[in-house]
Amino acid sequence: xxxxxxxxxxxxxxxxxxxxxxxxxxxxxxxxxxxxxxxxxxxxxxxxxxxxxxxxxxxxxxxxxxxxxxxxxxxxxxxxxxxxxxxxxxxxxxxxxxxxxxxxxxxxxxxxxxxxxxxxxxxxxxxxxxxxxxxxxxxxxxxxxxxxxxxxxx
Amino acid sequence: xxxxxxxxxxxxxxxxxxxxxxxxxxxxxxxxxxxxxxxxxxxxxxxxxxxxxxxxxxxxxxxxxxxxxxxxxxxxxxxxxxxxxxxxxxxxxxxxxxxxxxxxxxxxxxxxxxxxxxxxxxxxxxxxxxxxxxxxxxxxxxxxxxxxxxxxxxxxxxxxxxxxxxxxxxxxxxxxxxxxxxxxxxxxxxxxxxxxxxxxxxxxxxxxxxxxxx
Numbered sequence: 001x002x003x004x005x006x007x008x009x010x011x012x013x014x015x016x017x018x019x020x021x022x023x024x025x026x027x028x029x030x031x032x033x034x035x036x037x038x039x040x041x042x043x044x045x046x047x048x049x050x051x052x053x054x055x056x057x058x059x060x061x062x063x064x065x066x067x068x069x070x071x072x073x074x075x076x077x078x079x080x081x082x083x084x085x086x087x088x089x090x091x092x093x094x095x096x097x098x099x100x101x102x103x104x105x106x107x108x109x110x111x112x113x114x115x116x117x118x119x120x121x122x123x124x125x126x127x128x129x130x131x132x133x134x135x136x137x138x139x140x141x142x143x144x145x146x147x148x149x150x151x152x153x154x
Numbered sequence: 155x156x157x158x159x160x161x162x163x164x165x166x167x168x169x170x171x172x173x174x175x176x177x178x179x180x181x182x183x184x185x186x187x188x189x190x191x192x193x194x195x196x197x198x199x200x201x202x203x204x205x206x207x208x209x210x211x212x213x214x215x216x217x218x219x220x221x222x223x224x225x226x227x228x229x230x231x232x233x234x235x236x237x238x239x240x241x242x243x244x245x246x247x248x249x250x251x252x253x254x255x256x257x258x259x260x261x262x263x264x265x266x267x268x269x270x271x272x273x274x275x276x277x278x279x280x281x282x283x284x285x286x287x288x289x290x291x292x293x294x295x296x297x298x299x300x301x302x303x304x305x306x307x308x309x310x311x312x313x314x315x316x317x318x319x320x321x322x323x324x325x326x327x328x329x330x331x332x333x334x335x336x337x338x339x340x341x342x343x344x345x346x347x348x349x350x351x352x353x354x355x356x357x358x359x360x361x362x363x364x365x366x367x368x
Binding site: 056061062127129131132 | 240
């Protein structure tokens with residue numbers, strides 16, 4: 001076991017974990033931040049997406065030992081960011097969510113897209129969120145919400 | 155008279171030993187010189203071509219060619235299947251926002267989760283594709299030609315190509331690719347890294363000769 005100092009949503013956290021433990025389990029089990037979901041465990045579904053140094057990252061496949069001093073932002077903290085706030089507002093306005101399980105990952109990916117591509121095309125949205133799976137099939141509403149958020153961020 | 159004969163004999167023996175010493179020294183020096191000439195002799199084209207074939211055997215291994223694709227996506231595995239999860243090349247060869255290479259691939263292998271990693275994980279540029287759009291590996295002659303064209307290879311001369319093979323983290327990764335999700339070690343290229351560097355050096359010293367297509 002090793003002790004790691006992490007910066008999560010702007011706060012310093014200290015955890016003791018096996019170096020091979022995925023960041024997801026450190027967030028959920030050690031830090032009790034359960035907004036980030038376990039979906040597939042192999043980076044295939046996107047439910048576990050968080051931001052590491054601003055990059056959308058599949059926390060289920062990244063060992064905590066590889067995080068280093070890079071700041072982590074989760075769904076619990078993304079609303080503090082103007083783009084994150086706009087995306088969450090758009091998600092509510094477009095009534096995107098059905099069961100909700102994948103949505104924290106969808107929102108984290110949407111924010112990462114809009115930060116790099118403020119005016120995304122449909123192709124941009126489909127490529128960037130092509131790895132986030134929604135079993136309820138809310139894809140159309142997700143796309144509309146991203147476009148709404150993009151307009152609000154003018 | 156007897157004394158004079160002994161003096162003559164001593165002189166003769168001295169001269170004989172001196173000549174023998176000089177002859178030995180000359181022969182030794184000549185041998186060393188020949189040996190030195192052998193080490194600095196220019197590498198032949200034949201040796202260069204043979205070395206290139208060794209380099210080619212590495213470049214076309216899945217650990218290398220999976221990211222030297224002609225496609226809009228990377229490949230995975232020894233069967234070189236399309237990368238899962240709808241991963242695309244993106245404008246810089248590093249994916250697209252929210253689905254970058256770094257979304258999963260970190261600075262080192264993550265053997266506990268089976269995700270390979272190395273610094274600056276990315277696809278090679280399309281100018282360095284080593285397969286055609288039908289997923290057929292390009293010939294030795296074609297890859298050699300594009301590798302030596304500085305308009306395609308990021309303006310690298312032979313020295314830079316050798317350094318690329320010596321120091322590039324993604325090249326090093328191919329020889330220590332870690333384990334997959336099922337815990338199985340990924341297959342390795344047919345040469346060791348040291349052998350690749352040695353073969354590249356021989357090829358560069360031979361003037362980077364390329365074979366001809368049949």
